[in-house]
Amino acid sequence: WDVELQIRNHQGHNKGAGIYLANSSLTLIDVKLTDNQATYGGGIYCDDADLLISESLISRNWANQGGGIYALTQPPVLDQNDIYSNIAAVPIIASGQTFDSHAIYYNGNSNLSARNNFWNRSTANQVSQQVFSATPPAVIELQPILTSGQYGTPPANLSLTSSSLSLVAGDNLPLTIDLQNLSGSSATASTDISLTLTTDSSSGQFGNQPLAANQLQVQVSTGKFQLNTVTAPGLQLVPGQSYLFDQSDSSNDGHPLGFSITTDGTHGGGTRRDQQIHYFIDDQEVTAEIYKTQLTDGSGDVRYLELNIPAGSTVPLHYYCQIHSDMGRQLGTSGYAPTSLMVTIAAGSASQTLHYQDTAAGSATLTVTDPNSFLIADTLSLAITSSTPQSSPAIIATSPADGDQNVSLDPEIRLTFDQPMRPSSLAQLGVRMTVGGTMTGTTLSGGTVVPRFSLQELADSGLASYGYQPSNRQLTFQTALTLPDATWIQVVLEAGQLFNLIGQALTPTSSTFQFQTKSAASVNSYWVSPTGDDTTGDGSQAIPWKTVTYALSQSQMDSASKDAPITLQLTAGTYSAANGETFPLALKDYVNLQGSGIDQTLIDGTISASTKMGQLLSADGTVGVTLSDLSLQKTAGSASDDGGGLSVTNQSSLTLQDVQIRQHQGHGKGAGIYLANSSLTLIEVKLIDNLATLGGGIYSDDADLLITES
Known part of the structure; x- marks a missing residue:
């Protein structure tokens, strides 16, 4: 006994x-x-x-x-x-x-x-x-007692609740698991109780801390970082996903964000972690130190960091201010589970708080169960709504839009995505362009194909610039190519390597849009003809000027701009010193020369049978100029002369299409073209019969040169 x-x-x-x-x-x-x-x-x-x-x-x-x-x-x-x-x-x-x-x-x-x-x-x-x-x-x-026992009222049921039965995809929803006795009152665990929390949604995920949104707006208030308006939250990150911390708000001035595996980073004796982190200022990727300096000084308008969490990571990170202490908190990488999470309610406790996030619109049923079947399970049904689609990302708009007409000759191309993208992947966007051709219905045939380049390759070569603005999910890029007027352009985007912040690839992987540039013949055009008159002419098609020299000197040329370029229409004939030209002709910003054909419009350096000019055209710090459908021919230089047909220097940017450059002789560098510290694109250009000490056709020094179909 x-x-x-x-x-x-x-x-x-x-x-x-x-x-x-x-x-x-x-x-x-x-x-x-x-x-x-x-x-x-x-x-x-x-x-x-x-x-x-x-x-x-x-x-x-x-x-x-x-x-x-x-x-x-x-x-x-x-x-x-x-x-x-x-x-x-x-x-x-x-x-x-x-x-x-x-x-x-x-x-x-x-x-x-x-x-x-x-x-x-x-x-x-x-x-x-x-x-x-x-x-x-x-x-x-049996004849059991169904109310309570003599040793208290132990947990008998599980209760799963949340503050709301609806959830926006990508947001965080706190969940509470309560232990209840048979009467429905709160019950305390006498020993640790292990439970299983599951969701029937394949896109659902649980965390011990609030699950971070993939794009976080960072602000500073009362000496603390705020992430999406919450002051210094501890957040759960998902291994294999990316997170964008947007510090564009001016309250971040003087507070460059950093990450470390040590609490409070460098203030806690740790070091800044730069692996798997990309820094961006005004849409351009910069080094960690440049980012720190610019944020400290309050420089830049668009400022953000991309943090990539490797798959399988379990090491927690801490976000902190690189200048001031005690402004951040921990970012956990363990304690996360997709679709199912083991939960422990510790002895002496009656409840546990977890967090749920779903990345796809629809519905989800959450269930908490006791693997030992002691406690009665409970379920919670949620409606998942979406502010932006969370399936595979897609491009939802382009500018220019498909079919647009009267587009600038130097357009900025803008792509809008339906959800936040991983900025570091955007550099892999491939771009192919077809210039010219015939539009039949919605099909463009013929034309000149510009070789395929990624944005990174174009940027590295100086032929394009690009940037991403997380606030409106827009990627913009602009090439150094000035397009011909009244011409159909086809742009093919190859996007197989672009990803959103949760690692989904852009679909479709290839997309195409077409637009037509505006007609310079009807807007901002002036005419020049060897049979015209610089005294009585007015630059109209009916009463043209006589020389390009005179046309370039007119005050109207000074008003040319990127949005309102001017085109000088050169009719058929020879433009030479004998006809009144003064060489070299100094090209002007956004003033294009449009001929009538490479065998029709001839800019010629011949003075007499035995004498020729040393140089025809010069671009010195000149941008936004296209030369098309004409010939630059016949100069004679010496070893000290460079660029008989064309000299392009001092950060100039030119495009030549359907141009012939021939019979330039005796120069020191680049009889046809001398190119230095500038950008030049040649499309369907003929460079023939040119002679120099260095670079008979082209001499290029520290310059960006693209030649295609020439």
């Missing part, structure tokens, strides 16, 4: 970890049998013995069969006990009923009496599954 006795924490036995009883008699009154483990009968193994248990607690015992009691031959007598949370690891299915995690295993012929016991179950049917009789003739007399 044992009174007020506790038997606990006996492990690894074969039979009866707490008590082994055989061919004997045992009475237990006010005994606690808890946390014992055996193969048979975790709490008690009873073989052909008389066992009476009253006013006792049998709980949290474990066995393959008979988690609490394993009895053979003689049935135990159980009266006014609390019997719950005992585990039988091997479920038994008999008579169509599953005895999963049964408390008592009985194999005998006599009736088993277990009246007035508390099983922590709300129905008699649930209680019946706690006692298994291996001998069907035996009768089990």
Whole structure:
């Protein structure tokens, strides 16, 4: 006879970890049998013995069969006990009923009496599954107590709640798991309770901390960083995804953000982490030190960092201010799980808070369960709405738009995405252009194909610039190519290597749009003809000027701009010193020369049969100029002369299309073209019969030169 006795924490036995009883008699009154483990009968193994248990607690015992009691031959007598949370690891299915995690295993012929016991179950049917009789003739007399036991009101049910039943895709939703007793009141765990939290949404994910949005607006208030208006939050990051921290707000001036594996970064004795991090100022990627300097000085309008979390990462990061201490907090990378998360409610606690995020619109049913089946599961149904599509990213708009006409000759191309993109991947966008051709319906045929380049290659060569603005999800890029007027342009975007912040690739991987440049013949055009007159002419098609020299000197040319370029239309004929030209002709910003054909419009350096000019055209710091459909021919220079046909220097930017440059002789560098510290694009250009000491056709020094179909 044992009174007020506790038997606990006996492990690894074969039979009866707490008590082994055989061919004997045992009475237990006010005994606690808890946390014992055996193969048979975790709490008690009873073989052909008389066992009476009253006013006792049998709980949290474990066995393959008979988690609490394993009895053979003689049935135990159980009266006014609390019997719950005992585990039988091997479920038994008999008579169509599953005895999963049964408390008592009985194999005998006599009736088993277990009246007035508390099983922590709300129905008699649930209680019946706690006692298994291996001998069907035996009768089990239960008559359970379904309210509360003498050892308190232990947890019986799980409750899963949230502050809202709707969630915007990508946002964070706190969840609360509460332990409840049979009456629905809060119940405290007497030992750690492990639970499983799942979602039926394949795009759902759980975290122990709030799950961070992939794009975070950073501000500074009262000496702390705010992420999406929340002051210094601790956030959960998902390995394999990317996060964009936008510091464009002026409150960030003097507060460059940094990341470290040490609390408070350099202020806590750690170092700044730069791996998997990209820094951007005014849409251009910069080094970590430049970013720090610019933010410290308050420079730049568009400022952001791209943080990439490698798959499998478990090391937490800390965001901090590189200048001032105690402004940030931790960014966890462990404690995250897609679709399923193991949750522990610690002993002495009655609840646990978790966080849920879903990246796709639709619905999700969340379920919390007890793997041991002690606690009744609960579910929560959520509606997931979306402010932006969260399927694979796509381009939703282009500027110019497909089919646009009257487009600038030097257009900025803008792509708008339907969701935030990973900035570092945008450099891999491939661009192919076709210039000219015939438009039939929506099909462009013919034309000149500009070779395919990535934005990074174009930027590195100086032939293009690009940038990304996270606030409006727009990528802009502009080439150094000045397009011909009244011409159809086709742009093909190859985007197989572009990704959003959660790692999804852009679809479709290739897209095409077409636009037509505006006609310079009807707007901002002036005419020049060898048969015209510089005194009486007005530059109109009916009364043209005589020389290009005179046309370039007119005040109208000074008003030319990127948005309003001017084109000098050169009719057929020879433009030479004999005709009144003064060489070299100094080209002007955004003033184009448009001829009537390479064999029709001839800019010629011949003075006499034995004398020629040394140079025809010069661009010195001149931008936005296109020469087309004409010939530059016949100059003679010396070893000190450079660029007989054309000299392009001092950060100039020119495009030549359908131009012939020929018969330039005797120059030191670049008889046809001299190019230095500038950008030049040649499309369908003929460079023939030119002679120089260095670079008969072209001499190029520290310059960006693109030649195609020439």
